[in-house]
Amino acid sequence: MLEHHSVHSCLDRHTHSAKSWRVASLEQAPEQNRLLAALPVNEYQRLLPLLEHVSLLPGWMNHAGDQRSDLHFLTSGIVARAHLMQNGKATAFAVTGNEGVIGIASFLSGLGLTSEMVVLSPGSAYRLRADLARREFERHGVLADLLLRYCVTPITEIGQNAACNRHHSVDQQICRWILSFLDRVPSNELIITQSLIADMLGVRREGVTVAIGKLEKAGLIHRRRGHIAVLDRAGLEARCCECYAIVRSQYERGFRLEVIARDRLQRSASRASRFA
Amino acid sequence: MLEHHSVHSCLDRHTHSAKSWRVASLEQAPEQNRLLAALPVNEYQRLLPLLEHVSLLPGWMNHAGDQRSDLHFLTSGIVARAHLMQNGKATAFAVTGNEGVIGIASFLSGLGLTSEMVVLSPGSAYRLRADLARREFERHGVLADLLLRYCVTPITEIGQNAACNRHHSVDQQICRWILSFLDRVPSNELIITQSLIADMLGVRREGVTVAIGKLEKAGLIHRRRGHIAVLDRAGLEARCCECYAIVRSQYERGFRLEVIARDRLQRSASRASRFA
DNA sequence: TGGCTTCGGTGCGCTAGCGTACACAACAAG
DNA sequence: CTTGTTGTGTACGCTAGCGCACCGAAGCCA
Numbered sequence: 001m002l003e004h005h006s007v008h009s010c011l012d013r014h015t016h017s018a019k020s021w022r023v024a025s026l027e028q029a030p031e032q033n034r035l036l037a038a039l040p041v042n043e044y045q046r047l048l049p050l051l052e053h054v055s056l057l058p059g060w061m062n063h064a065g066d067q068r069s070d071l072h073f074l075t076s077g078i079v080a081r082a083h084l085m086q087n088g089k090a091t092a093f094a095v096t097g098n099e100g101v102i103g104i105a106s107f108l109s110g111l112g113l114t115s116e117m118v119v120l121s122p123g124s125a126y127r128l129r130a131d132l133a134r135r136e137f138e139r140h141g142v143l144a145d146l147l148l149r150y151c152v153t154p155i156t157e158i159g160q161n162a163a164c165n166r167h168h169s170v171d172q173q174i175c176r177w178i179l180s181f182l183d184r185v186p187s188n189e190l191i192i193t194q195s196l197i198a199d200m201l202g203v204r205r206e207g208v209t210v211a212i213g214k215l216e217k218a219g220l221i222h223r224r225r226g227h228i229a230v231l232d233r234a235g236l237e238a239r240c241c242e243c244y245a246i247v248r249s250q251y252e253r254g255f256r257l258e259v260i261a262r263d264r265l266q267r268s269a270s271r272a273s274r275f276a
Numbered sequence: 277m278l279e280h281h282s283v284h285s286c287l288d289r290h291t292h293s294a295k296s297w298r299v300a301s302l303e304q305a306p307e308q309n310r311l312l313a314a315l316p317v318n319e320y321q322r323l324l325p326l327l328e329h330v331s332l333l334p335g336w337m338n339h340a341g342d343q344r345s346d347l348h349f350l351t352s353g354i355v356a357r358a359h360l361m362q363n364g365k366a367t368a369f370a371v372t373g374n375e376g377v378i379g380i381a382s383f384l385s386g387l388g389l390t391s392e393m394v395v396l397s398p399g400s401a402y403r404l405r406a407d408l409a410r411r412e413f414e415r416h417g418v419l420a421d422l423l424l425r426y427c428v429t430p431i432t433e434i435g436q437n438a439a440c441n442r443h444h445s446v447d448q449q450i451c452r453w454i455l456s457f458l459d460r461v462p463s464n465e466l467i468i469t470q471s472l473i474a475d476m477l478g479v480r481r482e483g484v485t486v487a488i489g490k491l492e493k494a495g496l497i498h499r500r501r502g503h504i505a506v507l508d509r510a511g512l513e514a515r516c517c518e519c520y521a522i523v524r525s526q527y528e529r530g531f532r533l534e535v536i537a538r539d540r541l542q543r544s545a546s547r548a549s550r551f552a
Numbered sequence: 553t554g555g556c557t558t559c560g561g562t563g564c565g566c567t568a569g570c571g572t573a574c575a576c577a578a579c580a581a582g
Numbered sequence: 583c584t585t586g587t588t589g590t591g592t593a594c595g596c597t598a599g600c601g602c603a604c605c606g607a608a609g610c611c612a
Binding site: 193205226 | 558559561562
């Protein structure tokens, strides 16, 4: 459980283990981010000089109430968005990887974050400063449209998680969580402690231990201290509640449209340049 | 519990009781909606002819998957946004009254609703058709800005509810729910069955009964079949978890800004007309 | 090597909330 | 007034998950 007295306790608890994580020193290209990749080339080129590379270190947090509302396009790593309750407990209600962007809500409202952002898996991102983002946004171009469309993804996800919290067993939710983590990581091995999973799900660490024990017994995963290797993805999906699939398909539905739009735009762009 | 076999079971169960509810036949003015009211006068005037009055009857639902993505600005009544799970259980994760608008998410994404909309309390709304809304939106005027700012409200609310579902007792959640209902209704009496409250919270009807029993024993409410009269609002707030206050203050924070902006714009508008 | 810290596994009693079942009260329609 | 329907109150056993406590194992640092 996260301690009440300070948000930093979470930071403290999880930061040090960063040492044991191989931090990808390789600076990844912005188009590793699926949203940036979906931009038509001319828009993308124009945006490039505005983007600033940042590394995400585990435990890095954007505290609720921060007034900055920069956008961060993830190229790798995993960031969770969580609420801390007055009783010291936490729940993460959305997870973002290289398919998305962090900071949309505070960017739209201009009001600063209402939730904590926790880096669960180290990685890197490209920052678009709030003022530049605002200017881009007001051009009302493809980027603006893309961001607005993307907005629906966290909304769906959070709502589904709320319902999932209510109605599905911890066993099922662990599966959901492992799968969504797996989707955002290059290998089949998750580098995370059970204790942190518990904090993210908002359940006891012991509960996670037994649930994961069952999964290993069933041969779906292999676990070591601080690691979970997935052996049978389909098996996990079978044990999982529908929530994982719903959230994922919602995103894919939206994103497929983006890809189509991008192709179309790129074709028309290259046609235009042929005529120029 | 909502039955699995059909969304309509919910409809069926709750529709007929509409007869016993006095449906406000009075057609309310659009500016009863706080977002429309926050528009500067010239914008508001321009928008008026585009708005179409609709009544919301209890049980009216916009099914998940519907392709229409019109906006509905509520002037009265209460609409909940809920997920139906495969196991037939439901949870509402956001509630909207005359402070907000329905259909933002599907409007932004253009993808249709991902959740069900349930009318909990009858009322009326003004519809802005999706195509007109899109055109308005692309003017990038005050309305667009307002809508984007408003977006953050349901996001915060849903996230808070997700955490609340996990960590707070049914007793506390009932208080939260009654309060948020009360905020959106003219009198101190809620016209709703315990069974429907249970569906919205995603808990058993019996659980609601005992929780409400405690509240009446404590003298905070008085209850009749299908009615809950709130006698001691402060008492409810004291028993409630922090979630209610957090969501509410988030909205007020955003909305206060809007009111300020509106005053400023109206002053500059009237100044402009003086010079014209 | 030994000592320290963090992580993970296990057991036990407890409680909130679930599922089920049933009875009664309020209301509607005839 | 009768009859059917829907909403509400109550009770009882069950289970998932909690809180707590403790111990061993893995890794870190010297």
